[in-house]
């Protein structure tokens with residue numbers, strides 16, 4: 423099970439996620455209680471080993487803004503959240519970094535339909551921590567896809583069973599308050615995602 427821990431802003435939580443075996447960590451570079459500047463993301467990413475994918479999360483920005491923030495932060499992948507047009511993905515291809523398309527379940531759920539490398543199927547309100555009907559997407563997405571939205575250590579195994587994703591992505595469910603991560607919850611989430 424591929425696991426991404428998103429919305430990190432403190433070195434101790436980056437370290438906890440990496441040590442507990444996260445495959446990817448996300449830095450939110452868009453409007454959010456978890457927002458970090460590209461410069462802060464670059465500082466945090468400096469301690470991340472090469473086998474862990476660092477992902478810059480964007481929502482609604484134009485491709486030029488995304489490009490500048492991705493280059494300034496040095497993130498190894500770019501996640502476009504919401505209904506970005508196909509042209510935005512095309513415009514970012516030459517960055518040479520994996521592109522992640524994150525959408526709710528009403529969108530086109532074929533990974534690659536927008537030339538993306540990875541698909542995330544999320545709740546209607548990204549980063550809200552609200553659980554949704556994960557079982558409703560079972561069998562619908564194709565290709566490499568991750569489940570997100572309202573996951574936490576207590577429900578991730580059930581959600582994986584219900585939806586059948588290749589990976590999972592979490593933010594609110596490893597926090598004690600919006601934007602405040604907790605190392606013990608990060609470790610518990612990774613354990614539960616992989617071992618039930």
Ligand SMILES: O=C(O)c1ccccc1N[C@@H]1O[C@H](COP(=O)(O)O)[C@@H](O)[C@H]1O
Nearest residue numbers: 428454548549551570571572592593594
């Ligand atoms: O985390 C945010 O604040 C955020 C803001 C804008 C776009 C995406 C955001 N996060 C993504 O939301 C899900 C996690 O949701 P949850 O908090 O676990 O319910 C994940 O894909 C994040 O990358």
